[in-house]
Amino acid sequence: MRTPPLQVRALRGLLSALIATLASFAAVAALVTAAPPARADTTICEPFGTTTIQGRYVVQNNRWGSSATQCVTATDSGFRVTQADGSVPTNGAPKSYPSVFNGCHYTTCSPGTSLPARLNTVSSAPSSISYGFVGDAVYNASYDIWLDPTPRTDGVNRTEIMIWFNRVGPIQPIGSPVGTATVGGRTWEVWSGGNGSNDVLSFVAPSAISSWSFDVMDFVRATVARGLAEDDWYLTSVQAGFEPWQNGAGLAVNSFSSTVQTGTDPGPDPDPDPDPGEPGGTACEVSYGTNVWQNGFTADVTVTNTGTAPVDGWRLAFTLPSGQRITNAWNASVTPSSGTVTATGVAHNARIAPGGSLSFGFQGAHGGTFAEPDGFRLNDAACTTA
Template identity: 45%
Template sequence: MSPRPTARVLTTGLAVACCLATLTAAPAVAGQVGAAAQLCGKWDSTPVEGGRYIVQNNVWGASTPQCIDVNGTGFTVTTAGHNNATNGSPASYPSIYAGCHYRNCTTGSGLPRAVSQLSGARSSWSTSVPSQGVYDTAYDLWYDPNPNQTGQNAGELMIWLNHRGSVQPVGSKVATAQVAGATWDVWTGNIGWNVISYVRTSPTTSVSNLDLNAFTQDAVSRGSINRSWYLTSVQAGFEPWQGGTGLATHSFSFSLG
């Protein structure tokens, strides 16, 4: 997520996946150096594209080292010593986001935005992943009744594009659904806030103009997100449990119609 530990823990037999919630920790903002920056501190973050997005290291679930190299809207995990058990929380969520996360806000995103006004919410994201390690590649969307929430949000929606190893989302599988032109397994649970996750049945490393409102409205219909809430941030990154070196975002964009 963003510059804070995300408290997200699941337990479903042997494999458990998580969502990201963040606790509290003052964000450490690494100043942008030219077109590139390296983030190695647990909560280091840096604005990119003139502040339109923020990239964060976000090592919230482990004390193992992690560094990411940032260049524009792309970043690569260059160091990762993670070895978390797969029936617990991931080690981190290196990611890029638009919106506000624990008072660390981007500019010009249009967020927060009422759920009832998200018809034009779309994102494109291109990634690559290594052939070793245990991780997922996932969007993390956050919602709250308060458009200016400074702490933990009330609702979380994850979109898993792919994953490797014996990990799975919070809660239990409740359905398989067609959303935004693909088939997804739907998981729901509550870990102090509502969590709904969509796991793509045909894994992919990139999406173009993904309709985020389609997921939001499906989550509303299942009772995980309230129509009166606000979308506060759209995040895209990786959750490594073990390893993680080589996880890379090549480009990311988010827009509101």
């Protein structure tokens, strides 16, 4: 076979190189064309409008306390408040709670969430948050944790835990201060109360925290220890956002993450009230005496340890009948002021010796027909009544 001239061979080489280069450009162009476009930010101005970010969290405008316009813009990692007109009095409820959440809230559940989850099946719930603050508004930066005795996905839960990362202006949590606590390695001022629909336990930072990674279950366990939830209740949602009273444009959740790690559900406890001598067992008797007058009453409560072991760090839980509210107490701390309350010992009576007893009391207000509570539980074990 005859070999082509040198000039022809060179030309063929150049053509081959050109074809390869054009093919490369075509491949790159195909990749660029096939790549999905960047997600555009979504702005929500409807009072209860929502959108999904990262395919796993829900951003909600949640403007419920004002008719003034509020808009939030959801980003790939969080949201920012882009318009926050109007104001409400600082001695009342805020005008909204723009936030991002994992879980279920008023029938809206985030995609793929593992919530609601029973508390005694949750090993940890790691979360992280980064806030963007402004100085020309009255607001708090609040992380909300919702708990309920049932795995509900709608309506109001029984207990709300609020973590105040920052507060600006003359505002305060629901209820009254009940001391301090160390949770997650930080010291918090603790407030306890109720808003008429649910119990609220608030942990207030002494100074602003702009970002933090922590375990949600640290705050849940602290709440259970105070008698405002039980281990067989459910974690329904975790939320990060703001409660503005005045203005609020520019506030931002720069980033948010939430994971709930669960194990195997242990199922119903076949013996929820262990007998004396069993692990966790407590034997007790409660005497509840009252002095009642129109719209008011006092209660004298005596707790007797009928077991053979001392009871340290005692907590007596019971539910006040509807319409009753505690105004002050002595020889114990009793919180919240209504609904399911928990009395805890103070420094001089934190232990009940075997066969021993202690007394505490409180004054309260009531409306309608007066009734006495029942179902007393000492450190989570049922007591008999005298």
